[in-house]
Amino acid sequence: MRNIPLSVPNLKSGNERKYVLEAIDAEWVSTGGQYINDFEKALANYLKTDKVVACQSGTAAIHVALMLAGVKMEDEVIVPTLTFIAAVNPVTYVKAHPVFMDVDETLCMDLNKLENFLTNQTEMCDGVCVNKKTGRSIKALVMVHVYGNMTDMAKLMEICNRHNIKVIEDATEALGSYITEGALKGKHAGTIGHFAALSFNGNKIITTGGGGAVVARKIEDLEKATYLTTQAKNDALYYLHDEVGYNYRMTNLQAALGLAQLEQLDEFISLKYNNFTYYKNKIDAIDGLEILPFSKTIKPNYWFYTLLVKENFSINRDELQKRLSEKGIQTRPVWGLIHKQKPYLQCETYEINKALEYYDQILNIPCSSNLTKDDIDYIVESIKEIAEL
């Protein structure tokens, strides 16, 4: 029987071994070393931004971004409910409260509902957006670019700037996606909001094993990010600290792997694009199934493929998942909605309904960059067989 995983790293075709062994030979394996600088430079260059700060994980990057955005205890942060929980947990790390929003057909936060919420439920007091129901300040918003897709970022920035809300892009799934139309044409995911987080976890489009990066517009914010991720050390000799810092810096070993992966990012995107198109042509022809398209105003990185199992399909999503698994094909339902998870049951939500529909219908199907056409044929044939088509 075959064994086709959902999303695994592609580590064998580039300079991964060479660079990691060089880091070991040089005996620079920890939070200092040339690969960290090289990786940060190459990443900033790829994103057409001045500088990025490499760290231990995407989660750590979001935590740092919230601190840079000035989110403090008892503030509020607007977040989507349809996301991986790591986009929301850092709001709790800074002792603030998430407010959950719905998604639209892009799978990203619904901007019309966001606008309605801000217009009807908040008021500006001394330049701060205040939630009328709770009296708390809404300082920031986390925009997750779900599965590599992007919403209308120009519109989001306009809405948030009008309410003085800092935008943190969770671009952990969207490295390589960029805008192709309008005023932000050419801008990469992660370089539009005030701050952004990237991730290089094992399932992401490129990996450092585990790792992430903080992106920001202002150089002083990036310097602050470096400071916070390296234990907030003011003085390297006497070890003096003015703030509580974190052990969040990326290691040279991780960066060595990351640099080799980054060299192949465009190739991975093109492999993922080819597989996406191949899947889509075959699956959209099946009644009751659809591969969700990406937004037309962006060039996506095609990170994850979203199979929509509609009500008129012969079996439901969970049954399909189970039967595919019996055939050695790993698929996964979309994440459990965050506003329904135990730590967040008490939090405010705003008109969530589209996310509930997607929660029942979305199945993520194998999407690794090393997936072959033959694998896809097997997956599609298996789906047809299970559905008795």
Ligand SMILES: *Cc1c(COP(=O)(O)O)cnc(C)c1O
């Ligand atoms: C992967 C991911 C993260 C967290 O990244 P890690 O590097 O695993 O900490 C955050 N948000 C979303 C949407 C993700 O998919």
